[in-house]
Amino acid sequence: MSKIISFASDFGLNDGSVGVVKGVISRIDDSLKVNDISHGIPPQDIKYGSLLLMRAIQYIPQGVLLAVVDPGVGSDRKAIAITTDWGVMIGPDNGLLNLACATVGGAQKAYALENENWIIPHEGNTFHARDIFAPFAAGYASGQLKLEEFGPELDLEDLKQYLIPLTDITDDEIKGEVLYIDEFGNCQTNIFKQWKCSKIVKL
Amino acid sequence: MSKIISFASDFGLNDGSVGVVKGVISRIDDSLKVNDISHGIPPQDIKYGSLLLMRAIQYIPQGVLLAVVDPGVGSDRKAIAITTDWGVMIGPDNGLLNLACATVGGAQKAYALENENWIIPHEGNTFHARDIFAPFAAGYASGQLKLEEFGPELDLEDLKQYLIPLTDITDDEIKGEVLYIDEFGNCQTNIFKQWKCSKIVKL
């Protein structure tokens, strides 16, 4: 069980949301450390977030991941925790986590975050990172809350999946996609360099 | 007494100012932790900063707040510390802190930051977060400096206030103001949802 929570989101760093979420974590256990992966995921961009987490998961300290890119907040999408060999990943059930899970050997179990003792109630104010995801992550990382107490176990088959777009390969050409552009303009595509093609690669 | 200092400013994250202020804190006591609330408050925007702190104060760990949005740096505005039930809030006397104070039950005492042993002297270089606010916050949080040693106690009536703009309500209409727009485009106004109006809400 880790005392470090890795945290990624699309909240940006301006409006204080990240500070509030980290405040909630500190109030539950002020010895927990938070490793910020990024809060600059483009708003509601699950694809960007999924790929970022897939790259990062191999390097960040094992234990607890809190990841929030959540266009469905306020809908009936579930809040979930997924267990893996790496540790526990907590976030919305919208496919954000599944590439990271796959990178470390796949999901083992999943739970819904429904234990009301660990949800901060708010009327007419929807900020699940503060009110649900952070309390469960901090409760678990601090040892106060066990996975089995999170809520009902979920069927792994029912979890939402984000899939990397497929390339379109014929004898003549490969049509791929730029998945991601980094700060320096480097592009990551879904075309692997070992693929040969007689004609041309069109992006 | 807290070992965590919550820190908010309008410094941005590019020019190294935030790192320098945190370096000053670490040099005074390297066991202190800093919880960054936001450093993306728009430059010199006391209104944005006041509202951000008002929202955040309920969630961040109690103890010490260091908040700097300071258009009057270099003028004769005072550097102050305000005590509350939440803890001690340190910043410029320009109204930045008073909504946060009010949210946690109001100011109790106030002190000017004038103890010269805790001010880093600089010639022709005005960076009070580094030279005044951070040393007092770190000195206090680490237990090396008592509140009564900060400087003269101030009359609470003399502190500058930032007031939320009033709405203009008649039988026919409510004229309010958008106080704040978050990263996702959600607007916070000074119109409460329980208010009814026969005509229209104009913003």
Next chain:
Amino acid sequence: MSKIISFASDFGLNDGSVGVVKGVISRIDDSLKVNDISHGIPPQDIKYGSLLLMRAIQYIPQGVLLAVVDPGVGSDRKAIAITTDWGVMIGPDNGLLNLACATVGGAQKAYALENENWIIPHEGNTFHARDIFAPFAAGYASGQLKLEEFGPELDLEDLKQYLIPLTDITDDEIKGEVLYIDEFGNCQTNIFKQWKCSKIVKL
């Protein structure tokens, strides 16, 4: 020997690179603290980075600096560590560190980062902050790796230098340069205020 690593880069805070580098550090020793100086140095801008580090070095906790602005990554530029009275500075050999070194009394020794036990191997993927600079910084800060084990000692004369642009002073005029503009629009020039000029200062 410090347990704090100060970290500056031009990576930005969006794509997760900073989180990955800090993850690598935590995996080597999870008791190490990282003090972020800035990750908003303009991409590949050694001049901006040099000046930022020169200002910051006087305030940040002594011990270990990890600084990466690295337009030559992938070329044969060396990865180096420089020892000073302040502590050890780790980064690319491109002049980024020399103003900071000079500010704290000058370089004493320099080593190349070539101990293969501390380099994370990657095929076709060039991210030296993650694979070289961070492991050496964390290995050293945690006491697992001694300076003499980094790699061959280098001749200080061979290190690349970044020099502040000279002013052009005649009896009639001073031609200087704006070195740096901060978040609030303040300009830092290479003209000192004690210089007098009969005519005009042209920037």
